[in-house]
Amino acid sequence: MDDVFDITLTVNGRRVSRRVPVRQHLTDFLREELGLTSCHVGCEHGVCGACTVRVDGAATRGCLTLAVQADGAVVETLEGLSESGEIVDLQAAFVDRNALQCGYCTPGMLITAAEMLDAKQPMSRADIRTFLSGNYCRCTGYQAIVDAVETTLTARLAEQEPSA
Amino acid sequence: MSIAATNAPIGQSERRTKAKRLVTGRGRYTDDVTARRVLHAAFLTNPFAHARILSIETEEAAGLPGVERVFTGPDIADACNGWTGNHDLFPKLDSPQQYPLAVDVARWQGEGVAMVVAETRAIAEDAAALIDVTWEELPAVADPVANLEPGATVLHPGKSDNLALELRLGTDAVDAAFERSTLVLEESFRFGRHTGVPLETRAILAEFDPSEQRLVIHQSHQAPHQQQELFARLLDLDEQNVRIVCPDVGGAFGIKLQFSGDEAAVAVAARILGRPVKFVADRLESFTSDIHARDHQVSARMGFAVDGKITALEVDDIYAIGPYSIYPRASIMEGNHVMQLTAASYTVPAFRGRSRIVYQNKGLMGHYRAVGQPLGCAIGEVLLDRAARKLGVDPVEIRRQNYADLSAGPVTSSAGVALEGLVLHECLDTLVERMDLPELRAEQTRLRSQGRYRGIGIAGFIEQTGPGPNYYGKGGIPVSAQDGCVVRLEPSGKARVFSGATDQGQGADTAAAQVVAAALGIQADDVRVTLGDSEVCPYGGGAFASRGTSIGVEVAWRAGRRLRSQILELAGALLQCDAEALDLRDGQVIELATSQARFSLEDVARIGHFRPYELPEGFQPMMSAVEHYVPRDKPTVVGNGIQGSYLEVDVETGIVSLLNHWVVPDCGFVINPLLLDEQIRGGVVQGIGGALFEELVYDDQGQLLTATMADYLTPMAAEIPDIDVTRIEKPMGDKTLGAKGVGEAGTAGAVGAVLCAINDALVPLGAGIAQTPCTPARILTAIEQARNE
Ligand code: FES
Ligand code: FES
Numbered sequence: 001m002d003d004v005f006d007i008t009l010t011v012n013g014r015r016v017s018r019r020v021p022v023r024q025h026l027t028d029f030l031r032e033e034l035g036l037t038s039c040h041v042g043c044e045h046g047v048c049g050a051c052t053v054r055v056d057g058a059a060t061r062g063c064l065t066l067a068v069q070a071d072g073a074v075v076e077t078l079e080g081l082s083e084s085g086e087i088v089d090l091q092a093a094f095v096d097r098n099a100l101q102c103g104y105c106t107p108g109m110l111i112t113a114a115e116m117l118d119a120k121q122p123m124s125r126a127d128i129r130t131f132l133s134g135n136y137c138r139c140t141g142y143q144a145i146v147d148a149v150e151t152t153l154t155a156r157l158a159e160q161e162p163s164a
Numbered sequence: 165m166s167i168a169a170t171n172a173p174i175g176q177s178e179r180r181t182k183a184k185r186l187v188t189g190r191g192r193y194t195d196d197v198t199a200r201r202v203l204h205a206a207f208l209t210n211p212f213a214h215a216r217i218l219s220i221e222t223e224e225a226a227g228l229p230g231v232e233r234v235f236t237g238p239d240i241a242d243a244c245n246g247w248t249g250n251h252d253l254f255p256k257l258d259s260p261q262q263y264p265l266a267v268d269v270a271r272w273q274g275e276g277v278a279m280v281v282a283e284t285r286a287i288a289e290d291a292a293a294l295i296d297v298t299w300e301e302l303p304a305v306a307d308p309v310a311n312l313e314p315g316a317t318v319l320h321p322g323k324s325d326n327l328a329l330e331l332r333l334g335t336d337a338v339d340a341a342f343e344r345s346t347l348v349l350e351e352s353f354r355f356g357r358h359t360g361v362p363l364e365t366r367a368i369l370a371e372f373d374p375s376e377q378r379l380v381i382h383q384s385h386q387a388p389h390q391q392q393e394l395f396a397r398l399l400d401l402d403e404q405n406v407r408i409v410c411p412d413v414g415g416a417f418g419i420k421l422q423f424s425g426d427e428a429a430v431a432v433a434a435r436i437l438g439r440p441v442k443f444v445a446d447r448l449e450s451f452t453s454d455i456h457a458r459d460h461q462v463s464a465r466m467g468f469a470v471d472g473k474i475t476a477l478e479v480d481d482i483y484a485i486g487p488y489s490i491y492p493r494a495s496i497m498e499g500n501h502v503m504q505l506t507a508a509s510y511t512v513p514a515f516r517g518r519s520r521i522v523y524q525n526k527g528l529m530g531h532y533r534a535v536g537q538p539l540g541c542a543i544g545e546v547l548l549d550r551a552a553r554k555l556g557v558d559p560v561e562i563r564r565q566n567y568a569d570l571s572a573g574p575v576t577s578s579a580g581v582a583l584e585g586l587v588l589h590e591c592l593d594t595l596v597e598r599m600d601l602p603e604l605r606a607e608q609t610r611l612r613s614q615g616r617y618r619g620i621g622i623a624g625f626i627e628q629t630g631p632g633p634n635y636y637g638k639g640g641i642p643v644s645a646q647d648g649c650v651v652r653l654e655p656s657g658k659a660r661v662f663s664g665a666t667d668q669g670q671g672a673d674t675a676a677a678q679v680v681a682a683a684l685g686i687q688a689d690d691v692r693v694t695l696g697d698s699e700v701c702p703y704g705g706g707a708f709a710s711r712g713t714s715i716g717v718e719v720a721w722r723a724g725r726r727l728r729s730q731i732l733e734l735a736g737a738l739l740q741c742d743a744e745a746l747d748l749r750d751g752q753v754i755e756l757a758t759s760q761a762r763f764s765l766e767d768v769a770r771i772g773h774f775r776p777y778e779l780p781e782g783f784q785p786m787m788s789a790v791e792h793y794v795p796r797d798k799p800t801v802v803g804n805g806i807q808g809s810y811l812e813v814d815v816e817t818g819i820v821s822l823l824n825h826w827v828v829p830d831c832g833f834v835i836n837p838l839l840l841d842e843q844i845r846g847g848v849v850q851g852i853g854g855a856l857f858e859e860l861v862y863d864d865q866g867q868l869l870t871a872t873m874a875d876y877l878t879p880m881a882a883e884i885p886d887i888d889v890t891r892i893e894k895p896m897g898d899k900t901l902g903a904k905g906v907g908e909a910g911t912a913g914a915v916g917a918v919l920c921a922i923n924d925a926l927v928p929l930g931a932g933i934a935q936t937p938c939t940p941a942r943i944l945t946a947i948e949q950a951r952n953e
Contacts, residue, residue, distance in 0.1 A: 002286070037189075037196040038190075042364070042873075043447045043873045045873065045874065048363060050363055082188040094183070096179060101669030102416075103183070104193065105363050106187055126882075129881040129884070133880040138362060139669050140842055140845065142884050143884075
């Protein structure tokens with residue numbers, strides 16, 4: 001009935017092979033097939049950012065990506081980033097600043113923010129707000145999120161400052 | 165009972181345990197909950213605003229491989245009692261009977277008409293597309309004003325018009341008062357229809373065990389006990405056999421406080437099929453069938469004396485609801501709030517209010533964050549500003565001189581709101597200081613000479629929160645105003661809390677842990693809180709009307725205090741001394757006289773649980789405590805606050821840039837400042853959404869034109885300024901902790917503040933706007949109109 005396709009990809013460091021319906025998007029694949037439920041569905045039309053995951057290093061909307069498009073890709077979800085400890089500072093800042101209420105936007109928000117932090121560029125609060133604008137949060141009003149990201153950025157930039 | 169003002173961790177910015185879980189992707193929302201042999205539901209919904217179902221052909225859909233069953237409206241109605249969204253305090257409201265799916269006539273676009281249950285959601289959707297319905301389109305009732313006119317098309321057969329209910333308040337003495345007024349201002353306000361858009365859509369997983377006639381539902385909802393009662397009643401089940409579990413909830417805001425037909429249909433299907441059935445609304449279904457809010461057209465008149473004193477107020481509201489009053493809470497409160505909360509903090513000598521609630525072929529109207537409070541606030545504050553301009557009175561001064569005089573004790577406003585213990589002047593003075601108003605005015609003037617249009621808005625608001633039992637109880641509506649709480653001492657000397665309050669991220673769990681920890685002399689992290697399970701938690705109302713702090717935390721405090729007394733009794737029995745001579749601090753039982761630790765709490769707990777033989781003969785150790793609390797002395801907690809907005813209007817494009825926003829809320833007694841501030845900020849941004857962006861636009865045929873998140877705009881990070889929150893802390897009294905809920909305070913004042921600021925910016929152009937959202941197009945139209953006048 002459904003057209004299917006065999007895919008092999010790396011998810012959170014593990015190789016995964018599955019036969020998937022060609023119409024299945026990456027978010028449903030991660031959630032339904034792999035149980036990676038940090039990938040959320042907010043709109044399924046590319047606006048809210050709740051489905052953001054990392055595909056080949058770039059923050060990507062899972063709902064706009066078909067699972068078959070991820071064939072051969074390296075996919076990371078918040079489960080993976082938490083396991084590796086890569087954003088432990090950002091996560092701590094979110095908790096400390098209460099930068100989440102319901103937490104539904106949080107996985108996508110963290111992955112987007114992580115991408116920004118990886119650029120290791122100084123950013124104003126306005127820059128941070130602009131960068132995060134593809135990720136909707138309905139609970140916090142954003143300020144605490146901006147604070148948490150700013151704190152993490154400042155700390156990371158200070159760390160990499162060449163010691164004289 | 166002493167108020168533990170210095171009792172740590174009360175008053176501290178404790179971090180949320182749940183947040184630690186959610187930031188690592190370990191949230192467990194309803195769709196994350198799975199069940200073996202689960203089936204998935206998809207709906208065929210009404211494509212018209214109003215249509216008769218002449219026939220439904222389901223054979224092809226039912227034949228699709230993977231489809232378990234196709235249900236039509238009558239199939240489901242056979243297995244589910246109908247309901248009406250009526251309210252016994254308003255006997256004239258006679259909302260017609262509803263069933264989970266439309267039975268013969270569908271009355272809003274998006275109303276469920278048939279349901280497919282299949283192995284996967286994708287198959288269910290495929291099958292739903294194969295259902296063939298023969299429709300007879302009926303005329304849409306989609307203009308609340310025109311549809312009140314005599315001769316208008318009547319939505320419900322058998323009714324003489326579309327008026328669901330008319331509310332009236334005040335007296336006709338207002339006419340004479342207007343006549344005596346120096347200045348009478350009149351404005352016609354329009355508040356767009358919008359909705360809450362929780363990022364997680366509505367979701368339900370229903371499981372039925374026929375052998376025990378037991379229904380277990382996981383649902384993204386705010387009020388599990390309400391749902392338990394309703395599902396039991398509508399499906400004729402015994403209430404003790406119905407369990408509603410609300411796992412992590414991805415935003416709710418009142419949207420998840422209602423009873424939905426599609427969710428009822430899912431429970432019915434689970435019962436008929438004897439297999440778990442899951443349904444997660446998609447975003448289109450959310451926009452069409454989540455509850456909507458606002459959609460008011462309000463003619464308001466305000467009279468003033470020459471010195472700026474308010475002389476009279478009239479509020480005439482048309483409130484466009486859906487084709488039915490919402491079940492179970494009824495679509496009334498918003499009209500009431502618009503009348504009651506316009507200029508509610510001011511002395512209004514003469515008042516008359518009317519709200520006409522009108523049926524429409526549009527989505528149902530419910531109780532979105534702050535209900536009608538933002539509207540009442542906006543109406544009063546916009547008119548007050550206009551009066552100040554006309555009379556040459558300073559806008560701050562006109563507010564100050566009109567504030568209700570509470571110096572001699574509580575007063576009742578002429579619209580019937582009991583004003584007590586408010587901090588009106590203190591909030592205003594603090595706001596003026598935080599805004600640095602003179603400097604702001606100077607900057608505004610400077611920039612005006614450069615052709616830039618900045619505006620300053622100030623909006624004070626009154627809130628009615630934490631309601632007692634009168635409104636729903638007397639209305640015959642099974643909504644609990646009380647919360648129960650159990651606190652249990654574990655052998656380790658740590659505690660568990662089970663409460664009838666619920667949390668959707670506000671931090672109700674953390675706040676409960678803080679007060680229980682304070683009562684028991686332990687750390688907040690030593691307390692585990694379980695909420696949102698109708699089976700294991702004491703009965704309670706869940707989350708609505710900012711009740712979590714004033715009721716849910718209060719009852720946790722009381723239960724914690726009771727357990728504390730029991731523990732001290734036990735320790736006293738061990739030590740052969742009076743319990744009064746002991747205290748609990750830092751996990752120890754302390755002798756007050758010497759400040760010496762006599763036992764650890766763990767020692768006492770282990771004796772209580774495992775070695776009670778060490779206690780005197782006959783002593784029964786009580787290791788848990790239960791309390792219930794319902795506010796009995798007042799109908800609601802009335803609070804106040806004020807907000808300020810500073811913004812710039814681009815008069816070429818009509819685009820509003822928000823520059824600053826200030827909030828000074830009256831918080832009563834503060835449990836956790838970190839949680840409180842973020843509740844306020846989140847609420848403000850939802851208010852800003854309503855003021856500037858969010859609108860459910862229907863065409864004149866009742867078709868929703870803004871049914872994606874690309875069309876229905878919610879605020880994004882870049883458009884929102886930092887929000888300055890300055891708390892005014894003043895406990896309510898000495899009988900309770902005195903905490904006030906602030907979940908809606910942000911929303912209540914933001915619309916008014918932004919609307920006032922936009923109007924202020926437009927003054928030099930002679931333009932004004934009284935419609936939300938203030939879209940660029942509407943602002944340009946207002947400017948254009950002023951130019952042509
Ligand atoms: S779910 Fe993908 S952007 Fe909203
Ligand atoms: S925390 Fe709820 S959507 Fe962001």
